[in-house]
Amino acid sequence: MNKNLEHAFVTELESNQNIVHKVCTLYTNDKDAHNDLFQEITIQLWKAYPKFRGDSKFSTWMYRVALNTAITLYRKSKKRVQTLDYESVIFKIKADEYDPTEEEQLKLMYKAVKQLNDIDKALVFLYLEDKNYSEISETLGISEVNARVKMNRIKTKLKTILNP
Amino acid sequence: MMDELELLKKDWQKKEVAHPKLSYEDIYKMLLKKSSSVVKWIFIISIIEFTIPHLLYLLPSVNDGVKVYDSLGLKTPMLILTVIQYIVIAYFIIQFYKRYKEISVLDNAKKLMSKIIKTRKTVKNYIIFSLIMIVLFFTITTIGIYVNDDFIQSLELSGQDISHISLEKLKSIKLIAMLTVAGTGVFLTLGIGAIYFLLYGFLIKKLNRNYTELKKLEI
Numbered sequence: 001m002n003k004n005l006e007h008a009f010v011t012e013l014e015s016n017q018n019i020v021h022k023v024c025t026l027y028t029n030d031k032d033a034h035n036d037l038f039q040e041i042t043i044q045l046w047k048a049y050p051k052f053r054g055d056s057k058f059s060t061w062m063y064r065v066a067l068n069t070a071i072t073l074y075r076k077s078k079k080r081v082q083t084l085d086y087e088s089v090i091f092k093i094k095a096d097e098y099d100p101t102e103e104e105q106l107k108l109m110y111k112a113v114k115q116l117n118d119i120d121k122a123l124v125f126l127y128l129e130d131k132n133y134s135e136i137s138e139t140l141g142i143s144e145v146n147a148r149v150k151m152n153r154i155k156t157k158l159k160t161i162l163n164p
Numbered sequence: 165m166m167d168e169l170e171l172l173k174k175d176w177q178k179k180e181v182a183h184p185k186l187s188y189e190d191i192y193k194m195l196l197k198k199s200s201s202v203v204k205w206i207f208i209i210s211i212i213e214f215t216i217p218h219l220l221y222l223l224p225s226v227n228d229g230v231k232v233y234d235s236l237g238l239k240t241p242m243l244i245l246t247v248i249q250y251i252v253i254a255y256f257i258i259q260f261y262k263r264y265k266e267i268s269v270l271d272n273a274k275k276l277m278s279k280i281i282k283t284r285k286t287v288k289n290y291i292i293f294s295l296i297m298i299v300l301f302f303t304i305t306t307i308g309i310y311v312n313d314d315f316i317q318s319l320e321l322s323g324q325d326i327s328h329i330s331l332e333k334l335k336s337i338k339l340i341a342m343l344t345v346a347g348t349g350v351f352l353t354l355g356i357g358a359i360y361f362l363l364y365g366f367l368i369k370k371l372n373r374n375y376t377e378l379k380k381l382e383i
Contacts, residue, residue, distance in 0.1 A: 013191050014187070025183070072273065073203060074202070106175050117373075118370075128177070141273050141275050
């Protein structure tokens with residue numbers, strides 16, 4: 001195995017690992033599953049790495065492989081947990097930014113997103129990562145118009161989850 | 165709602181996941197682990213499914229049956245069936261391998277799913293073909309026993325002394341033989357079919373669900 005390639009890959013992934021962690025957080029409900037999915041995404045990224053020619057950013061390329069792994073390749077289908085433990089969703093909160101009302105609202109939002117199906121989650125994930133509709137449509141293989149329509153439906157869906 | 169999602173977006177982007185950051189070594193170790201992706205499982209299980217129908221020939225009863233074909237006058241039809249069978253199997257294996265090789269994690273989500281489903285469909289068609297062949301083999305054998313009066317002689321060939329057995333009894337032996345062959349055929353067809361469809365459902369359930377979800381967007 002090419003040592004230089006290995007080194008380049010691990011270094012890139014180490015500095016971009018937050019993207020993969022975010023995908024794992026969305027698609028799994030506990031620490032073990034999180035690590036398991038992270039591992040599978042890493043293997044898939046590594047397998048595809050020789051085909052990555054640097055014509056796009058490493059991170060851009062990562063989104064596709066990570067989401068494909070989470071939605072399609074990852075075998076263990078997650079149990080649908082209805083009463084979600086917020087701890088599994090929680091993100092690091094900086095003390096000076098703490099706002100109880102906003103935080104409460106965000107908690108509910110994260111909970112709602114976790115209840116979406118795999119495809120809806122992928123759309124929300126890309127949306128939250130500030131990807132435009134053309135990138136979203138390319139990643140998922142749907143038309144741009146459909147991506148927009150779907151996103152609007154998801155917003156309605158989230159509203160229903162939040163205000164039943 | 166719009167505002168809430170925008171709020172979430174801002175929050176999402178500035179935060180890091182509350183998961184311990186992995187070190188260079190942690191990630192490096194992961195490269196050495198084996199994948200347990202659904203594609204890998206489909207490959208392994210498909211290979212097993214390709215071989216299962218052939219393992220039948222290792223069963224002594226099936227093997228003896230092949231020898232009995234000669235005496236039953238079924239040699240030519242069986243030979244033709246076998247040749248056709250192997251040509252078709254070769255076609256399925258090549259098709260499966262080609263489709264398997266086309267699966268790429270770099271495709272968009274929909275394309276990736278459709279390629280995996282297509283690969284699996286090749287195996288599904290192969291299994292359906294195998295089941296038809298099994299039914300055909302056993303049907304021909306059953307009919308062969310029925311129409312062929314030499315069946316009794318073929319029993320003699322297998323080294324049994326039948327001179328003391330009455331004609332009535334020989335007839336019922338013939339009937340029992342036919343029922344046994346037909347029964348085994350039905351049992352194998354249902355058995356292999358059940359195993360296959362259970363595995364099929366198990367492997368492809370999540371994939372199908374997500375694929376349907378994406379396809380729904382086009383309607």
